[in-house]
Amino acid sequence: MSTTEQTTSRLRELRLTTMAETYELQAEQSKLHQLTFDERFGLLVEAEIAARESRKLNRLVRGASLPENAAFEELDNRPTRGMDKALLSSLSSCGWIRHQQNLIIVGATGVGKTWLACAFGHQACRLKIPAAFYRASDLFSSIGEATHDGSLPKLRLALSKPSLLILDDFGIGEMSSTAAQVLLDVVDRRMRTGSLLITSQYPTDKWHSFFPDPTIADAVLDRVVHQAHRIQLKGESMRKLRGRKLLEG
Known part of the structure; x- marks a missing residue:
């Protein structure tokens, strides 16, 4: 040799x-x-x-299980989408995650909320910040299943562990009392250890009605909404625009 x-x-x-x-x-x-x-x-x-x-x-x-391979370099920030370029530039540094702050992205269906959330998730990973993505409806279903099969402690840990937890399409899917309590527990822990990124079709003043218990709703929203950065996406559905481009060849 x-x-x-x-x-x-x-x-x-x-x-x-x-x-x-x-x-x-x-x-x-x-x-x-x-x-x-x-x-x-x-x-x-x-x-x-x-x-x-x-x-x-x-x-x-x-x-992170991000459903979109999104990156800020590919962001479509045309004026009609209503995005504040200075705010996006600041948030893309992910300093808000390091300071345990939250981010809320709202807008109509199809305007790119999930894509933008994934861009933040990917950027966090680039900066060696662990992230995890859940669709709200899937998460609520998983909480119900975990309650029955005894794996709820494991799921709680999975939700609390990453520095950035992305909850997509909040307001879609029924939230049980158990799911609401788990969400409160997770949010309470994350106030000291991590950040939440929530996307929704609905403005935050409608979120209270999504919870089965108004007391838990008050507790969760007080912890999440009042210390969150906000992005309001506007304009035409990005899905429609992409479909139109494909048809035009």
């Missing part, structure tokens, strides 16, 4: 896979032999770091 093979084998034993692969490539490229030891070693370290950061980002994105 050659020295190169021995070294790459040792690197793999240390789980420095990318460094091992890069070292093998260096051995095959004679022009790199002109570099100093420090320069070549620096390239190995940078390759390993880049690979680890890429894997971590992929893990965070998979764990």
Whole structure:
């Protein structure tokens, strides 16, 4: 076994896979032999770091379960959508998540609330901030199932753990008393540990009626709404616009 093979084998034993692969490539490229030891070693370290950061980002994105592959670089911020560019630029830094603040995105169906929420989720992952996405109706159903099969503590933990919890389409789907209580518990915990991003077709002054218990509604909304940044999306349905473009070819 050659020295190169021995070294790459040792690197793999240390789980420095990318460094091992890069070292093998260096051995095959004679022009790199002109570099100093420090320069070549620096390239190995940078390759390993880049690979680890890429894997971590992929893990965070998979764990977030974002339904849209959205990114701010692709944001359609035409004036008719009513978005405040300065506010979006500020919020995209995700400082509000680090300060345990919340974000509410409201607007009619199809205007891009879910897409924008996913863009925030993806941006959080880029910044190494764990996120998780749930559709409100699916979450309420999952809470009901977890109540019956005994997995509710596990679900509570999953809802409390990520730094950013995205709750999409709030107001769609019936909320049971159990779901309302779980939501209150999660919101109460997250006031000290993380942030909520909620999207809804309905303005916040309608949210109280979604809860089966007005006392819980008061408690949840007091914790969420009054310390939240807000984005109001306007304009024509983005789905209709995309469909029109496809038809026009």
